[in-house]
Amino acid sequence: MIADAAVWAWVGFVAMAAGTVAPLWAWLSRDDSGESHAKYYLTLAGVTGIAALAYLAMGLGVGVVSTPGGDLEIVRYVDWLLTTPLLLLYLGLLARPSRGVLTGLIGVDVVIIAAGIAASATTGTLSWALFGVGGVAYVALVYGLLVALPRSASAAGDRVRAVFGTLRNITVVLWTLYPVVWALAPTGLGLVTPATEMLVFVYLDIVSKVGFVVVAVGGADALTYLTAGSAPDSTGPVAVGDADDTEQTTVLADD
Secondary structure, X not given: OOOOHHHHHHHHHHHHHHHHHXXXXXXXXXXXXXOOOHHHHXXXXXXXXXXXXXXXXXXXXXXXXXXXXXXXXXXXXXXXXXXXXXXHHHHHHHHOOOHHHHHHHHHHHHHHHHHHHHHHHOOHHHHHHHHHHXXXXXXXXXXXXXXHHHHHHOOOOHHHHHHHHHHHHHHHHHHHHHHHHHHHOOOOOOXXXXXXXXXXXXXHHHHHHHHHXXXXXXXXXXXXXXXXXXXXXXXXXXXXXXXXXXEEEEEEOOO
């Protein structure tokens, strides 16, 4: 027997709240180098923290909007509008692409989520057309994750590349399953119940967000290879210093 959708929403809230503890604890603890790496840990905490609030709202039955396509849990899409750019931002903080590449990826991501909202709020041919728009945009996003970002990350140290590669692969594989669920759920073909839809989305969110955060915090030693304050720059190369060897500096050229 599958539990009510509200039960899965509360499961999601607990998991996301627990997932927020790890990056905040790592930020407050600091590493041996004394660097707080605040922007990295707060980005990660923002992902699960925002998702926890969204699941809290869904558990309380807040944020449901009636549309021609049926009841729309708008807080779920607001969650995705805020947290998926943060996940891309964290990948960008590791790979350090040009500002244009990172902005482009986040822009495409917003188009995907917006198309998903519009597709869920409409019916029939229009709904599937909007779903198709989101699908095309997602192909562009995957290309950026698999091709554009690795070009920048390729000049980073082995440890940074390894952490980036793991997090990038988690993102690509799991994000690809979301449109499949959407197509099978009442928003699409209606082959699964709303409770099953919620169950699968909660599972995917936990793995793609809490799993992402856990792997990122576990690979936090890679942050020591990134020089503090060398944010991505669209006008020049980005320097990445090796904290263990100050005489070796890798320069990441902009795309």
